[in-house]
Amino acid sequence: MTTTRERIIAGTEAVFDEHGFAGVGMDRLTEASGVSSRTLYKHMGSKTGLIAAVLDARRERFDQAFDVLTIEDLFATLASWADTEGARGCLFLRALGEDGRSAPEVDRAVSDYRDLLQRAMARIVEHETGRTDAVLAEQLLVLFEGATAAMSYRGRQAIDAAHAAAKSLIGGLMGATPS
Amino acid sequence: MTTTRERIIAGTEAVFDEHGFAGVGMDRLTEASGVSSRTLYKHMGSKTGLIAAVLDARRERFDQAFDVLTIEDLFATLASWADTEGARGCLFLRALGEDGRSAPEVDRAVSDYRDLLQRAMARIVEHETGRTDAVLAEQLLVLFEGATAAMSYRGRQAIDAAHAAAKSLIGGLMGATPS
DNA sequence: ACCAAGGTATCACGATCGTTTTACCTTCGG
């Protein structure tokens, strides 16, 4: 069973992704949500509440999709995410950039996502190397963020480059000699 | 001599960077520009024209600041850029995300910047390795984009991680054997 | 049979949006 709330979120997320947050009005959002504006406000409270709810839902979907343990799977998942969802740069970064810090609920949604992302990188590094390595996790985070940003205009080759770089960094650590 | 146009651009850039593009009104921009709204419109034509002019000016300033030939200088320059200009994610990516593709002048300004960025990465790779290497240049681009995005919430350690990763990738290429 | 729950469509609100206009300075080369 999909709740009304879920339908609203699912319908509006793509609009935000395509046109930004401040740039779309409630009229377009109500139209995309498939419900009346009265129902939308009853469920979401405000436009800011809707944005936070969309970001929370996206984080959960991201969390399920990126439940991976290897570098290989990480970038393969990123590629298929880009295929199905498009690649317009990190929606969380963009949400924060449009709102300043003026909306605490948005702020919280973004940092929730970022915590999750960091933990995912640390988990992959630990699984790949057999130990925790904060530096390597930070590097993998940077590569993932970079691939997310660069793939919006470089396409698949940005993902491939990040993937290859990550493998080199992991491999270099494990004493592999240059082929 | 600074022209009126330059003063307008210099005054408004920080406002866009802090609050986004669609989210700020012309009243705040005229106040920040230091000129009347009539003068602002005479020089910029429209809000979109102002945005494109601000992005063009930023690209030129970026071009001068990042006139570097080494990995070392690249990330040192990024760190001092972040210190003086702040780190809120790539302003060009954000501009594109807020406007969809609806404004051709903004679109053009963003791709001008991206061309410049790619050429800078290729130039650094060529200087560091002595030959052109498209794959390595792509990896450096991803690392730079990733550092730009990640430093907005990870701070300096994101830059350091990208720097170290770039050095590893360059070093590995040049035939260094482990220990 | 009925009533609450939750949906719809539509309109109106005050505010703010981007833009233009009106009317009035100031400065400076000829």
Add this chain to the structure above:
DNA sequence: CCGAAGGTAAAACGATCGTGATACCTTGGT
């Protein structure tokens, strides 16, 4: 000394913003 050139402040434009209100319709459980 005069007349462009280029500036100012302030008001107003229709449109659109986020939000609430009004009135009506459809359900499903008791």
